[in-house]
Amino acid sequence: MLLSVVVPCCNESANVGELHRRLAEVCAGLDLDAEFIFVDDGSRDDTLERLKALAGSDPRVRVLSLSRNFGHQAALSAGIDHAAGDAVVVMDADLQHPPELIGAFVTRWRAGYDLVYAFRQGVRPRLGYRLINALISTRIPPESADFRLMDRRVVDAFRRMPERARFIRGMISWLGFRQCGVGYHDRQRFAGRRSYTVRQTARMALNAVLAFSTVPLRAASLLGLCTLAAGLLYGAYILYARLAGRPIEPGWTALMLTVLILGGVQLICVGIIAEYVGRIFEEVKQRPLYVVREWIGPADRRPDDRREGAR
Ligand code: UDP
Ligand code: MG
Numbered sequence: 001m002l003l004s005v006v007v008p009c010c011n012e013s014a015n016v017g018e019l020h021r022r023l024a025e026v027c028a029g030l031d032l033d034a035e036f037i038f039v040d041d042g043s044r045d046d047t048l049e050r051l052k053a054l055a056g057s058d059p060r061v062r063v064l065s066l067s068r069n070f071g072h073q074a075a076l077s078a079g080i081d082h083a084a085g086d087a088v089v090v091m092d093a094d095l096q097h098p099p100e101l102i103g104a105f106v107t108r109w110r111a112g113y114d115l116v117y118a119f120r121q122g123v124r125p126r127l128g129y130r131l132i133n134a135l136i137s138t139r140i141p142p143e144s145a146d147f148r149l150m151d152r153r154v155v156d157a158f159r160r161m162p163e164r165a166r167f168i169r170g171m172i173s174w175l176g177f178r179q180c181g182v183g184y185h186d187r188q189r190f191a192g193r194r195s196y197t198v199r200q201t202a203r204m205a206l207n208a209v210l211a212f213s214t215v216p217l218r219a220a221s222l223l224g225l226c227t228l229a230a231g232l233l234y235g236a237y238i239l240y241a242r243l244a245g246r247p248i249e250p251g252w253t254a255l256m257l258t259v260l261i262l263g264g265v266q267l268i269c270v271g272i273i274a275e276y277v278g279r280i281f282e283e284v285k286q287r288p289l290y291v292v293r294e295w296i297g298p299a300d301r302r303p304d305d306r307r308e309g310a311r
Pocket of ligand 2: 092
């Protein structure tokens, strides 16, 4: 049995050595062969050189270097595409995900679970999470991170999901399979700084909602309906006022209000539809999810044999 550990790295030069040391320690205690796939996601520091040095000293280390920064979710997908394991673990490079948990993952995997995910204990689900869960139809375990073990069955199914707008936690939940969670306490980053920018986080949240839900589309129609109803009510009132012989104000205010409200509602609805259309455009372009510059590892897993070239 082979266990692949996939780690996306973006400017993690000070972390990869320690992570590799602890991974090697954990895997020595497991009755499994292991490979460590580090994906360099366009780092600007010397992460790639460090990874190459690790690959030179440990034949289990594979390095996948992307041509530029494609973002965490794409880097994860790239690593998963290049993993050969019967089970694949994905985790962060900054040691916020304790490698020691892999032992618990493997125990549960051997007990027959296809998917074992880690969830942070002792923290209240963040508002963003609760909002996403309220909006989308696929349940995502609260406070789970991109730290999990997937059986080969799950990996193969995951690789058949071609969408570009990726929210991997949601995609994995959507797949189903026999799942269970393992709790852990989140750590501080070992070294370096968080590389997710606010913009990336916001984009991911938007992807999560738009890719897993048509609620916003329905909300647009609902908003339109409400406005229409309000307009009709107002019209009925004017009609009544006229028939009852009441003086009607010159109506400038009402007119302006109506125009502004209607304009606003229409723009919102068009904007929501535009978000979906933009995503359809991204999907139909069928661009590869990532571009590989270099692969250090078994030759039969070169990029052109993987999905990147096939798509
Ligand atoms: N990461 C990546 N590409 C990016 C941003 C982040 O590969 O563009 C990696 C990063 O190296 C780390 C993981 O994704 O291994 C999580 O990133 P980070 O620690 O910045 O996010 P946080 O843990 O704060 O959510
Ligand atoms: Mg982190």
